[in-house]
Amino acid sequence: MDIKYAILGLLSWRELSGYDLKKMMQDSELFYWSGNNNQIYSTLVHLHHEGLVDVQLQPQEHLPIRKLYSLTIEGKDALKHWLISEPQLPQLRKTFLIQLAWSIDLSHQEIDNLLATYENEVRLRLVMLKEQLKRGTLINPARNPREKYVWSMIWDNYMQSYQAELEWASKLRRNLPE
């Protein structure tokens, strides 16, 4: 349950509501749960049961009560414990490779089209990432040189992955036997 630790991490910066978390996670490559309502709200309830977060209720006029979550001591410990735990390998699910594998009986033209479409999608993703980075709409804290450096490397990691995918596709198109 990785979303649990992602939430603990974000809460370690400052107290947040479920809605805040949703906004921070949505459209984020890093928080790949895509701002999923369901998982965020139920994980928060779960974390509260476990005693890893506290809730502070903020009544508002004309709006539902805002529930501000913050880490408890136990929450901070749980996060710290996870941080030094065994890292996981990235999960690379590349459905396109399966599609490509069985496309070899299509015409050269059709395969080339397929690869071109793939390239375009990847390129678009890359451009969007760069754009988000430039506009500062990505989470990108820089309270000290180390934090700044690490976060720049995090976004680099994704850009590098997509860039490599582009070059791979381009090479494949150039060298595909007739």
Add this chain to the structure above:
Amino acid sequence: MDIKYAILGLLSWRELSGYDLKKMMQDSELFYWSGNNNQIYSTLVHLHHEGLVDVQLQPQEHLPIRKLYSLTIEGKDALKHWLISEPQLPQLRKTFLIQLAWSIDLSHQEIDNLLATYENEVRLRLVMLKEQLKRGTLINPARNPREKYVWSMIWDNYMQSYQAELEWASKLRRNLPE
């Protein structure tokens, strides 16, 4: 439901049982369902309902009946239709990046350890892939130059991804501010 098309693809080569499919998919990077029993057997039932596969029963002594599945015309069409459909972007779930992001408050030593452990895991994965490739335990058909080339590029793609991950981690370790 991508496993559906992965199964149709494999069946397009030759008729196979659920057990055969399971063996082909397990420990495979490409077929990331990890040889999952449950999904394979139920997808086969589903495909049969849809009329995309035929079943041929093979009674055996001392063993359960073997069910050999093969593609129907409709199955071949469904596969072909999927092949020329819109490619999907790869799904890159890199939990380690989240872990790293909140590790910046650990000691330099601890972060370095974390990165070293990550590198080792990735390196191991890379070595295993290369080993599997050398031993021919990966699915790697080469009935013609194009098929041979495409499959070599498929496995290259994964090796490239892991290689890039290694270089990224190494760079991070070298440049991490104190």
Add this chain to the structure above:
DNA sequence: AAGGACATGTAACACGTTACATGATTTT
């Protein structure tokens, strides 16, 4: 008039993983 921001939440479904159950035969 329509849609988005704010803020909570639930329902339904789809996808994925692990473990179990059966039971003979063969290998370690």
Add this chain to the structure above:
DNA sequence: AAAATCATGTAACGTGTTACATGTCCTT
């Protein structure tokens, strides 16, 4: 004696996505 191979399948659970429901205020 234990474990793997062959071959089917189910149960239980965990994770992830989409859509819906409520209701006010503000912007287009």
